[in-house]
Amino acid sequence: MTWGWTGVRGTWSTPAAVDSMRRMAEHAVNWTAIAYAAVQATAQSTEVPFREAPTVTDDEVVWAIREARSHGLRVCLKPVVNVADGTWRAYIGFFDQDVPGEPSWGEWFASYREFILHAARLAEAEGCEMLCIGCEMVRADAREADWRALVADVREVYSGLVTYNCDKYQEDRLGWWDAVDVISSSGYYPIDRWEAELDRIEAVVAASGKPFVFMEAGCPSRTGSADRPNDWARPGDPSGAEQLRYYEAMFAACDARSWMRGFVLWDWPPVLYDEADAASNDDYCVYGKPAGAYVASGFRARVGA
Template sequence: MTWGWTGVRGTWATPSASHSLRAMADHGVNWTAIAYSALQETAQSTDVRFREAPTVTDDEVVWAIREAKGLGLKVCLKPVVNVADGTWRAYIGFFDRDVPGEPTWGEWFASYREFILHAARIAESEGCEMLCIGCEMVRADAREDEWRALIAAVRAVYSGVVTYNCDKYQEDRLSWWDAVDVVTSSGYYPIDRWDAELDRIENAVAAAGKPFFFMEAGCPSREGSPDRPNDWSLAGAPSGAAQLRYYEAMFAACDARPWVRGFMLWDWPPRLYADDEAAANDDYCPYGKPAGEFLREAYGLRAADAEMSQQP
């Protein structure tokens, strides 16, 4: 499960955040992606301001890692860049060839590299099992040389598993999967498209020769969302039943594919809504909803099955 998004300063390292992590762990979760964002002004800015508010502080990041590990969870640290004006990070981009007086990919990667290496050092010092070096950077994905150089720099300071979270439909478009340890993507596929998309992804994963899981996957608890699970602003009445239907379909499709190693489900906020507000909540978090009970049952049964399989 992904926890903490978007990493707003002052919302971590609180009693509410501690309660949220404990509640998340109670749903069969064994891994968490601790996710936070740093801002750049526009999609063509080259300064990633990761030391400034509203980004969480280093102390808050360390607190979250230690809190999660204290609950027995493995941790993937997931630093992400966002655009302050609301533009989706997939549109961050510059001219293919440098032009005097215009922002360049080299300038942007220099700032982004500083951001990611800072996170990598924290991940190493705190024993994070995994580090995600980017998320849904569709226009930047084509910059193979820059990503390879960044990954090499990360490996010089971080000894754990390195991955990159490509966007949906991009699994077969990256040319540098060999540089990471695990292939991951955002699996926001329409409920009736899972089998077809898994067929396509399977070919990409086989070509890469790497393990695979969905670094993001989920669906808002909202009418209409199973058909457009990536659209967090879709209009519709709250519906726990719709979210449950999506979870059931997603799990069934992926269970039939042993090469899918699991999910880092989206998502779990640092401050939970009250139990009696769950039915009216139409966001991705499954807490207090039918999908939450589904997770408890699904992962509880799987844990029991795994234990039985180890019996003589």
């Protein structure tokens, strides 16, 4: 389960966050992605100001890792870049060739590298089992040499598993999966597309020889969301039944694939809504909803708990 998004300073290392992590662990979760965001100004900004608010502090990151450990969870540290004006990070991009006087990929990757290496050192110091070096950076995905250089630099300071979380439909478009240890993607596929998309991903996994997980997967508890689970703003009424229907279909399709190694479900906030309000909550979190009981039962079966 992903915990802590979006990693806003002051929302971690609190009594509410302690309670949130405990309740997540009660759902038979055995891994968590501790996810937080650094916020650059625009999609064409070249500075990733990860030391500034609203990004959580190093102390908060260390607290979250150790709190997860106290519940017996393995940890993937997941630093992510967001854009302050609301542009999706997939659109961060620059000219293919660096041009004097214009913002460039070279400048951006230099700043992003500092952000990721800082996270890598934290992950190493705290013994995180995995580090995710990027998330849904669709326009940046083609910068193969830059990503390979970043992975090499990360391995100089971090000894655990390295993954990259590509966006949905991008699994067969990356040319540098051999550089990481685990292939991962955001599996927000329409409920009637699971078999076709898994067929496509299976070819990538077979060719790479790498393990595969969905670093993100899930569905809002909202009518209509099963058809477009990546759309967090899709209009609809709260519906725990819709979310459960999606989870049942996703788990059934993925269980039939022997190469499928797991899910890091999306998501679990650092401040939970009251369980009594679960029926009116239409977000991704499964707490107090029919999908929550289903996920807990399924996870217990998978880990033999």
